[in-house]
Amino acid sequence: MYRIRRILNLKSQILLIAFILPILSIHVNSSSRNRPATSSARGRAFSSRRGFVVSCQCSDNSPLLRSRRASMTIRNILICTTQVPFTAGGAESHVAGLLDAFVEAGYNAEVVALPFKWYPPSEIMRGALAWRLLDLTEANGKAVDLVVGMKFPAYTVAHPRKVLWIMHQYRAAYNLWGTPFDDLSTHPEGARMRDWIRHCDARFIPEARKVFANSRTVAERLRLYNGIESEPLYHPPPRAASLRAGEQGDYVFYPSRLEAQKRQELLIEALKYVRTPVRAVxxxxxxxxxxxxxxxKRHGVGGRVRVRGFVSEGELIKLYSGALGVCYLPFDEDYGYVTLEGMLSSKPVVVARDGGGATEFVEHGSEGLVADPDPRALAEALDSLYSDRKRARRMGERGREKLLALNLSWRNVVEKIISAAG
Structure with a gap:
């Protein structure tokens, strides 16, 4: 009986919020843009470990800002994202990089982040409702000229000048639905929640003046599931300036949060089938x-695999630099810094064929190897790197050259977003 009541309660919440959200298609009074801006010298840096509303602001004496002040229509920018407390990863680095880029370009930029909870599924709806209820047109008399939405449900926020740069949607309602990495479809109201999330995206994403995607993979999902066109907008990884080539070791390096979707277990099992002395870190x-x-232990590869856990930034760069190659095997990744960081370290990158964004920069046999997501196929790829180290070195060098030629820059990102805002 208690379980039935919970299901009925969830159904009621779905119906209620489904009714409320359309009403919250807020029409903002454009006159708020004309209110005077106030100065600030807070200069706080974005940190994913310090609260949920965090900020950084440039000096009013920025030379770039002074030179643009006469013609600039956009000055105050809010970056809208979500934060899972006590968790930091690529998404947090992405937001921090964008914040720094706006500030360096002379804008007043801040991050607004709300905690995100996806369990039980009713929390997802509450999260979306919270964003729709926010009024971000001004703060303390200072007009907000632009909001940049990054993740679901943050990008559902209402604003008259909104540009989206979507890292990913709520993936369990899209490309992860029905896979081993999906925790939504098994819920009694999972299908209804999936449809509700897709409805939210279909309704609120098109509010934006322009939709950018984190990668071609994310852009293709938006087109496939929602019929929404977007432009892939790439950016450099956070360690781009520090990564360097080093001597070839005898190990492949897999740096990533250890979790099911990253599929480190494929690499562990693959080492059971290799014929060369190749190792993994x-x-x-x-x-x-x-x-x-x-x-x-189960696969009997204790002499070949080291599970290091968290390592310092300096140690991470050394492990990249001294590797034979870099391995990155997630399922249908959005972007994947590991691929780019491996290439910038002049290492061949081994990716899985179904790796999504992780595969976008790697052509098989050119910048690395693309293997089937199977331990034996992966073992063959690892043996190939070890057996022909000259070829492995050439692939690594080509990878670095290719990435540098793309000239990925935060300056380009800022120019694209500002231009799209109009």
Whole structure:
């Protein structure tokens, strides 16, 4: 009876919020843009570990700002995103990079982040409702000239000048639905929630003046599931300036949070089938380190695999630099800094064929190897790197050259977003 009441309660919440959200298609009074801006010298840097509304502002004496002040129609920018408390990863680095880029370009920029909780599914709806209820047209008499939405449900926020740069949608309602990495379809109201999330995206994403996607993979999902056109907008990884080539070691390096969707277990099992002495080093935070160490023992590869857990920034760069190659095997990734960082370290990158954004920069046999997501196929790829180290070095060099030629820059990102805002 208690379970039935919970399901009925969730149904009621879905119906209620489905009714409320359309009403909240807020029409903002454009006169708020004309209110005077006030100065600030707070200069706080975005940190994913410090609260949920965090900020950074440039000096009013910025030379670039002074030179543009006469003609600038956009000055105050809010970056809207979500934050899972006590968790930091690529998404947080992405937002921090955008914040720094806006500030360096002379804009007043701040990050507005609300905590995101996806369980039970009713929390997803509450999160979307919270964003729709926010009035971000001004703060303390200072007009907000532009909001940039990054993640679901933050990008549902209402604003007369909104540009989206979508890292990803709520993936369990899209490309992860029905896969081993989906925790929504098994819920009694999972299908209804999936449809509700898709409805939200279809209704609120088109409010934006322009939609950018984090990668071609994310752009293709938007087109496939929602019929929404977007422009892929690439950016450099956070360690781009620090990565460097080094001597070839005898190990492949897999740096990423240890979790099911990243599929480190494929690499662990693959080492059971290799014919060469190639080893593997895994580095990344996890709450399940014991599970991965158990996998190593179960497959009898204790002499070949090191599970390092979290490592410092300096150690991470050294591990990149000294590797034979870099391995990155997530399922249908959005973008994937690991691929780019491996290439900038002049290492061949081994990716899985179904890796999504992780595969966008790697052509098989040119900048690395594309393998089927199968331990034996992966073992063959690893043996190939070890057996022909000259070829591996050439692939790594081509990868770095290719990425540098693309000239990925935060300056380009800022120019694209500002231009799209009009």
């Amino acid at each position: 895994l580095a990344g935070s996890t709450r399940e380190r014991g599970r991965y160490e158990s996998l190593v």
